Amino acid sequence: MYGIAMLMKELVAASTEPLVLSILSRGESYGYAVIQEVKRLSGDKIEWTDGMLYPVMHRIEDRDSIKSRWDESETGRKRKYYSLKKGGKMAMVRHQEQWSLVHGVLSGLQKEHYV
Amino acid sequence: MYGIAMLMKELVAASTEPLVLSILSRGESYGYAVIQEVKRLSGDKIEWTDGMLYPVMHRIEDRDSIKSRWDESETGRKRKYYSLKKGGKMAMVRHQEQWSLVHGVLSGLQKEHYV
DNA sequence: TTGATATACATTGCAAGGTTATGTATGGTA
DNA sequence: TACCATACATAACCTTGCAATGTATATCAA
Numbered sequence: 001m002y003g004i005a006m007l008m009k010e011l012v013a014a015s016t017e018p019l020v021l022s023i024l025s026r027g028e029s030y031g032y033a034v035i036q037e038v039k040r041l042s043g044d045k046i047e048w049t050d051g052m053l054y055p056v057m058h059r060i061e062d063r064d065s066i067k068s069r070w071d072e073s074e075t076g077r078k079r080k081y082y083s084l085k086k087g088g089k090m091a092m093v094r095h096q097e098q099w100s101l102v103h104g105v106l107s108g109l110q111k112e113h114y115v
Numbered sequence: 116m117y118g119i120a121m122l123m124k125e126l127v128a129a130s131t132e133p134l135v136l137s138i139l140s141r142g143e144s145y146g147y148a149v150i151q152e153v154k155r156l157s158g159d160k161i162e163w164t165d166g167m168l169y170p171v172m173h174r175i176e177d178r179d180s181i182k183s184r185w186d187e188s189e190t191g192r193k194r195k196y197y198s199l200k201k202g203g204k205m206a207m208v209r210h211q212e213q214w215s216l217v218h219g220v221l222s223g224l225q226k227e228h229y230v
Numbered sequence: 231t232t233g234a235t236a237t238a239c240a241t242t243g244c245a246a247g248g249t250t251a252t253g254t255a256t257g258g259t260a
Numbered sequence: 261t262a263c264c265a266t267a268c269a270t271a272a273c274c275t276t277g278c279a280a281t282g283t284a285t286a287t288c289a290a
Binding site: 009010012013016027049051055056059075076077078 | 273276277278279280281284285287
């Protein structure tokens with residue numbers, strides 16, 4: 001393997017939920033598509049496995065941030081579609097605020113380094 | 116308690132090590148001072164406990180990113196001073212790259228939301 | 231028809247790491 | 261004398277990422 005290093009575990013943990021919520025805020029989607037979308041948006045740098053994502057989706061649903069419904073795709077295959085609930089919208093904003101806070105401190109420290 | 120919400124656990128896990136490494140990249144420091152520095156830099160929004168930080172410092176040292184030495188402070192009290200090693204400098208850069216990547220994807224999604 | 235690949239979701243088990251609680255010890259101050 | 265801030269350490273608990281494994285269907289090429 002060469003090139004892009006895998007994301008560190010802790011950063012994956014911290015980014016998974018905000019990324020999922022942000023993607024669903026653009027409209028209904030399903031697990032497999034979310035994995036592909038994250039890969040696309042990151043320029044192939046973030047590659048989630050399904051074994052990682054599905055438990056996360058269940059957890060977020062248990063927390064009442066998203067809801068799901070089973071439906072058939074155009075191809076006849078069954079899919080579980082997820083969409084954002086009101087609580088999920090609020091959770092997303094909270095995540096974004098906290099990310100901004102930490103990112104601000106970190107980038108501040110990085111700037112200081114060159115002064 | 117009112118006002119600032121506590122950082123989510125996952126975000127704490129993802130930010131602790133890069134923050135510690137970045138602070139030490141400015142020069143030698145010790146546990147208690149690192150806690151206060153993070154509090155200051157975050158505008159009192161990030162308040163680490165010592166029970167949380169010391170195991171982190173030990174882990175980072177085990178990973179060979181930092182080294183420590185015991186010394187006396189001006190007040191005569193004993194302190195464990197930490198400083199960045201070569202591997203720690205590289206680890207810090209790797210953390211910063213990964214943070215930038217995730218932050219880019221997240222902020223991209225947030226912008227999209229208003230288009 | 232056979233095999234390979236992509237799609238699509240689920241669960242089990244291990245390891246890693248934050249949090250809380252607890253312990254030890256010293257210096258300054260009211 | 262009592263209390264608080266300073267300063268470090270560790271044990272127990274709980275959450276959670278993530279790899280491994282399983283099930284099932286659609287598509288397409290050989």
